[in-house]
Amino acid sequence: MKQFLIIGIAAVLVLLVPMSFKDREPADIAELGALLFFDPILSADCSISCSSCHQPDHAFADTGMVSKGVGGKKGVRNTPSAMNVRLQSTFFWDGRAASLEEQALAPIANPDEMNLPVPQALERLQRHPAYRHYFKKFFDRDPDSSSLAAALAAYERTLETSDSPFDNWKFSDNPAAVSDAVKRGFDVFNGKGRCVECHFGADFTQRDFRNIGLFNGSTLNDSGRAAITKRPEDLGKFKIGSLRNVALTSPYMHNGMFRTLEEVIEFYNDPARFVPDAINRDSLLAKPMGLSTDEKKDLLAFLHSLTDKQFNKQGE
Amino acid sequence: MKIVLIFFAAMAYVTLSEKDRLHGRWETKPSEKGNVTGVVFKADSTFEGYINKKPFVSGTYTLQDDIFTFTDNGCEGKRGVYKIFFFSNADSMRFVPITDSCIDRKEGMSRLVMGRVK
Numbered sequence: 001m002k003q004f005l006i007i008g009i010a011a012v013l014v015l016l017v018p019m020s021f022k023d024r025e026p027a028d029i030a031e032l033g034a035l036l037f038f039d040p041i042l043s044a045d046c047s048i049s050c051s052s053c054h055q056p057d058h059a060f061a062d063t064g065m066v067s068k069g070v071g072g073k074k075g076v077r078n079t080p081s082a083m084n085v086r087l088q089s090t091f092f093w094d095g096r097a098a099s100l101e102e103q104a105l106a107p108i109a110n111p112d113e114m115n116l117p118v119p120q121a122l123e124r125l126q127r128h129p130a131y132r133h134y135f136k137k138f139f140d141r142d143p144d145s146s147s148l149a150a151a152l153a154a155y156e157r158t159l160e161t162s163d164s165p166f167d168n169w170k171f172s173d174n175p176a177a178v179s180d181a182v183k184r185g186f187d188v189f190n191g192k193g194r195c196v197e198c199h200f201g202a203d204f205t206q207r208d209f210r211n212i213g214l215f216n217g218s219t220l221n222d223s224g225r226a227a228i229t230k231r232p233e234d235l236g237k238f239k240i241g242s243l244r245n246v247a248l249t250s251p252y253m254h255n256g257m258f259r260t261l262e263e264v265i266e267f268y269n270d271p272a273r274f275v276p277d278a279i280n281r282d283s284l285l286a287k288p289m290g291l292s293t294d295e296k297k298d299l300l301a302f303l304h305s306l307t308d309k310q311f312n313k314q315g316e
Numbered sequence: 317m318k319i320v321l322i323f324f325a326a327m328a329y330v331t332l333s334e335k336d337r338l339h340g341r342w343e344t345k346p347s348e349k350g351n352v353t354g355v356v357f358k359a360d361s362t363f364e365g366y367i368n369k370k371p372f373v374s375g376t377y378t379l380q381d382d383i384f385t386f387t388d389n390g391c392e393g394k395r396g397v398y399k400i401f402f403f404s405n406a407d408s409m410r411f412v413p414i415t416d417s418c419i420d421r422k423e424g425m426s427r428l429v430m431g432r433v434k
Contacts, residue, residue, distance in 0.1 A: 087351070087367065162369040170364045170371035173356060190374075190389040200390045202370035244370075 025130075029138050033155025036148070041128070042121050043114035044070045050107065050114075050152070054082040059245035059311070060159060065256030069113040076112065077222070078256035083159040084203045084244045093238045093254045095209060096228045104152035105145060118145050161244055161308035169305075178305050185302025188295050193268070195299075197284055204243035204306070211236040213271040213281035214253060220275065222254060236280045247304045248311060261303055265296050337406055338379055342430040353428065363388075384411065391418035398425060407432045 026032040036042060037050045053067035053075075054060040062079035069075060077093050085091070091103035107113040108121050125131045125143035132142060139147040166186075168177035175183075189195045198210055209225040215236025226234040238254045252258040258267060267274050270288040271281060291299070343354035355365045357377070363386070365373035375388030384398045396416035402409050410429045416422040 086349075160368065160370075167369065167371060170374065171356075171366050171369050173358070173364070196389050197392070200372070202367040202372040 026134055026138075028154075029151050030154040030158050032134050032138060033151035033153070034158075035134075036131075036151055037155050041124055041131075042108050042116060044116045048114060050082075053079045053107075053113070057248075057311075059083050059161075059248040059308075061249035063250065065251050067113070069110070070115040073112050073115075075110075077254050078251060080241060081245060081249050082156050083161055084242050086157045086160055087202055088205070088242075089207050090239060094225050094228050095239050100153035100156055101146070101149035104149045104156070118148075122148065161310065163309045164244070164306050165309075166302070166305040179301060181298045181301035182305040184295075185298035185300070185305075188291065188299045189302055192295065193289055193291065193299060194284060195268070198240045199243050205240045208240055209234065209237035210240055210282050210284075211238075211278075211280045212253075212268075213275050213278035213285055214238075214255065214257070215279055216275055216277045217279055218277075220255070220278075224254065233280075236278070243303065244306050245308055245311065247307050261300055262296075265291070265299055269296065337402065338377075338384075338400075341433040342409070343433050344428060344430050353430075354433070355430070383414070388421075391421050394418045396421060396425070404431075 024035070026035055037054075040046045040049045040052075042049065047070060051060075053062045055062060058081075060082035065078060066075040067079045080093065085100060088100075089098070091097040091100060092106070097103035097106060105118055108116055109118050122143050122145065125135070125148065135141065135143040135147055135151075138151075141147065162171070165178045165182065168174050169182070189199075198206060198208065200206055211224075213236075214220050215222065215224065223235055225237040225239075226232065228234075241252075246252075247261060250259055250261070252261070252264050258264045268285070268289065269291050271278065271285045272288070338357040339359055341354060341356045343352055346352050351368055353365070353367050355363055357363045361378065362374065362376050364371055365375075365388075373388045373390055375386050377384060377386035379385075379400070382400045382402070384400050385395065387393055387395050394417050396418065397414040398411040398416070399414055400409050400411055408429065408431045411425045413422050413426055416425070
């Protein structure tokens with residue numbers, strides 16, 4: 001009797017699992033990308049997925065200084081948000097990928113991250129009946145590296161946010177959407193703080209790499225962009241990060257060395273106080289900004305106003 | 317005295333009606349990648365530019381004889397001067413640079429063709 005019961009349960013499970021997968025059959029390439037993004041099938045031991053480091057609750061960033069890959073192996077840089085990447089033209093802190101498609105495959109194969117060579121990842125997907133079916137449906141072929149990259153990139157392109165209090169103030173012309181502190185903070189951002197000179201644009205970032213003074217060749221030894229370009233002038237330069245949803249993406253900087261936005265503001269206010277022996281620090285940061293306590297608070301309020309309302313709804 | 321007053325009133329009318337031509341929301345058609353650039357010109361002589369509903373630039377402007385002069389929070393406060401060509405019953409426009417030392421902005425604005433959002 002017991003045997004029949006076990007066989008019965010197993011049979012139901014066998015039937016239900018593919019059905020539940022079928023229930024959420026993707027409607028388009030981006031939805032296929034979402035399935036893959038959250039599926040640990042793309043890591044060597046099937047223990048982590050893209051979403052393990054790009055966590056939805058944290059604007060698709062991670063909460064650790066550096067992320068942990070397969071087997072708890074630590075990465076070398078802080079995980080940037082995977083949101084609001086549609087307008088970006090370079091990816092990774094050092095800009096080594098020129099397209100979202102190129103970026104999408106790298107963490108799968110990276111031994112410090114998902115540690116699964118792309119050919120093996122493709123074999124797995126080709127053996128998986130549902131994925132095989134989906135790739136046939138959308139790409140008219142078995143999974144290959146270009147279709148896998150296209151699906152992941154398509155999903156990432158859907159992760160755009162444009163409904164923050166700041167957006168409501170500026171785009172919807174609703175001055176009541178933000179506090180006076182936010183408005184003053186925006187003035188500091190554009191004026192005394194000169195933040196806008198790097199963080200300019202729809203996502204508060206530019207197609208540029210800057211050395212903010214977190215490279216000294218010894219205790220801070222990540223050469224950043226220079227490792228890609230081999231140009232000495234790029235030593236210590238990193239991609240300018242987007243500020244959208246920045247209040248959710250702690251810790252900060254390429255090495256995650258600052259845990260709070262308050263620390264970040266203190267750093268920019270006087271970088272030499274934190275790293276006195278920085279090499280190649282950008283001339284924009286040559287002198288302390290001299291922000292007052294109130295100006296720092298206002299700047300912080302402005303940065304918080306860049307958090308999309310979808311994150312408030314999650315907590316409701 | 318009367319003539320002077322009439323002159324100033326006429327100038328004010330011309331300036332106001334010039335501004336009215338811009339006042340409101342303007343957008344491009346979606347680009348190949350689906351991006352839409354837009355600007356809201358406000359009655360208080362400020363404007364907000366955006367891409368895909370994301371604000372990216374704020375500034376102040378004047379418009380006189382279709383000459384659009386502005387500064388914004390990018391380009392280190394450099395002033396741009398453009399001639400606006402209105403067409404399709406003044407429901408579409410494009411910018412032709414007169415002077416703008418901000419190269420990136422000049423390239424971007426020279427490509428813009430926008431229609432009034434009704």
